[in-house]
Amino acid sequence: MQAGKNILQKRTRVQGRRSRPQRHKSVVLSAAAPQDVIDVEATVVDNRIPVTIITGFLGSGKTTLLNSLLKQNHGRRIAVIENEFGEIDIDSELVASKEFLEGGEDQQIMMLNNGCLCCTVNDDLINMLEELEGRRDKFDHVVIETTGLADPQPIIMTFRGHPAVARHYALDGVLTLVDAKHIGQHLDEKKPDGVVNEALSQVAYADRIILNKTDLVSGEQVKDTELRLKSINGLAQIVRAQRADVKADYVLGIGGFDLDRIADEVIDKEEASHSHNGHHDHEHEHDHHDHEHENAHAEHSHSHGEAHAHDHSHDHGHEHAHSHNHGHDHGHGHHHHVHDDSVGSVSLELDGDLDLDKVNDWMEGMIIDCYEDLYRFKGVLAIKGWPDRFIFQGVHEVFEGEPGKVWKEGEHHKSKMVFIGKNLHRDTLMAGLQGCLA
Numbered sequence: 001m002q003a004g005k006n007i008l009q010k011r012t013r014v015q016g017r018r019s020r021p022q023r024h025k026s027v028v029l030s031a032a033a034p035q036d037v038i039d040v041e042a043t044v045v046d047n048r049i050p051v052t053i054i055t056g057f058l059g060s061g062k063t064t065l066l067n068s069l070l071k072q073n074h075g076r077r078i079a080v081i082e083n084e085f086g087e088i089d090i091d092s093e094l095v096a097s098k099e100f101l102e103g104g105e106d107q108q109i110m111m112l113n114n115g116c117l118c119c120t121v122n123d124d125l126i127n128m129l130e131e132l133e134g135r136r137d138k139f140d141h142v143v144i145e146t147t148g149l150a151d152p153q154p155i156i157m158t159f160r161g162h163p164a165v166a167r168h169y170a171l172d173g174v175l176t177l178v179d180a181k182h183i184g185q186h187l188d189e190k191k192p193d194g195v196v197n198e199a200l201s202q203v204a205y206a207d208r209i210i211l212n213k214t215d216l217v218s219g220e221q222v223k224d225t226e227l228r229l230k231s232i233n234g235l236a237q238i239v240r241a242q243r244a245d246v247k248a249d250y251v252l253g254i255g256g257f258d259l260d261r262i263a264d265e266v267i268d269k270e271e272a273s274h275s276h277n278g279h280h281d282h283e284h285e286h287d288h289h290d291h292e293h294e295n296a297h298a299e300h301s302h303s304h305g306e307a308h309a310h311d312h313s314h315d316h317g318h319e320h321a322h323s324h325n326h327g328h329d330h331g332h333g334h335h336h337h338v339h340d341d342s343v344g345s346v347s348l349e350l351d352g353d354l355d356l357d358k359v360n361d362w363m364e365g366m367i368i369d370c371y372e373d374l375y376r377f378k379g380v381l382a383i384k385g386w387p388d389r390f391i392f393q394g395v396h397e398v399f400e401g402e403p404g405k406v407w408k409e410g411e412h413h414k415s416k417m418v419f420i421g422k423n424l425h426r427d428t429l430m431a432g433l434q435g436c437l438a
């Protein structure tokens with residue numbers, strides 16, 4: 001326990017792949033595999049350049065947003081990397097600040113014309129970022145606009161997993177534009193096995209969503225769409241907009257990968273919904289608490305009852321959407337089958353303290369076995385014997401965690417996790433979490 005404790009005084013980033021499971025030994029919370037752990041002192045000031053990815057399906061309003069962003073007086077100098085699919089550079093013609101390309105001091109637009117960012121992402125994007133890095137005194141923030149057909153995942157992974165990029169750039173967040181009128185049909189589109197539904201992926205990876213073009217649909221449709229988006233991604237904030245008209249703060253400075261903000265996002269979501277302000281339609285951002293609470297003791301007592309039969313803990317969980325190709329019991333009415341996308345969110349909440357070793361084993365196994373399906377996951381854990389919360393987040397196999405706020409005297413200990421991904425089975429995840437109880 002003590003060794004793990006020491007590591008948790010630091011920020012840890014852990015990487016691993018299923019094909020090399022031996023490298024995952026206790027990767028999550030302890031230091032048993034020091035060669036796999038990159039420690040950065042928590043007190044180090046992060047001077048890296050923040051990067052925001054703006055994505056969204058064709059015609060959803062990305063260029064409109066970019067124009068509005070470049071015109072707003074937000075005090076940040078933005079370098080834009082635009083990815084135009086095909087050879088004809090149309091978007092840069094449409095962006096108001098194109099003149100900055102020709103020597104403007106404040107903002108820069110760079111074009112990636114030779115293909116789709118997500119396909120050719122590594123070399124082209126990395127080269128461009130390196131080039132920009134040499135001029136970093138000229139800007140404060142990088143915005144990458146993907147093509148409408150890009151799956152943002154490889155771009156995100158470049159920032160999370162590529163050491164040279166991660167040294168100079170910090171992914172601030174993923175902002176997804178959604179066309180209120182057409183998103184449904186794109187989400188519904190069935191792709192062949194192994195082919196990504198880009199629209200779905202763009203929603204699933206979002207830290208923030210702009211539900212745009214609300215002028216083109218009824219209020220009822222907007223609400224339905226919002227529910228659907230939340231079912232896919234229970235973590236992202238959503239604002240409604242027309243002409244992508246949102247404040248720059250909503251797009252820049254998201255802190256989607258900032259561990260310090262995760263506690264607010266994940267555990268204090270109810271309170272957070274009342275404390276944020278300044279965004280359009282903010283009342284829609286956190287109102288997904290219509291989930292039903294479940295008594296997991298009843299559900300799982302056959303397998304877990306002995307371990308915590310008398311601690312009065314119970315869990316609350318909600319599943320927004322999940323694959324229908326699994327066979328758990330639908331009879332108790334606690335699952336909301338919003339639609340049958342295989343990408344969805346599962347939130348888990350469990351009272352009581354967790355055992356460090358059990359959490360390590362469980363999360364290690366999950367990352368090894370399911371990293372491809374785990375798009376994003378975040379959580380705050382109560383670990384037995386630790387004075388502070390443990391906060392973590394991950395994107396596929398890239399995991400990061402650090403100590404969070406100290407538990408107050410007498411404060412009720414509980415853990416909360418949110419998973420976004422494919423084929424997530426809430427019951428299995430909850431059983432796994434319950435199995436970690438101390």
Ligand SMILES: Nc1nc2c(ncn2[C@@H]2O[C@H](COP(=O)(O)OP(=O)(O)OP(=O)(O)O)[C@@H](O)[C@H]2O)c(=O)[nH]1
Pocket residue numbers: 056057058059060061062063064065091147148177212213214215216241242243244
């Ligand atoms: N009615 C309506 N039209 C909008 C809104 N926002 C943007 N548009 C229009 O929708 C069209 C597409 O917007 P863009 O900003 O170019 O969308 P995009 O996501 O950059 O499109 P791609 O480059 O094709 O991926 C343009 O004609 C915009 O003027 C809106 O809120 N309502």
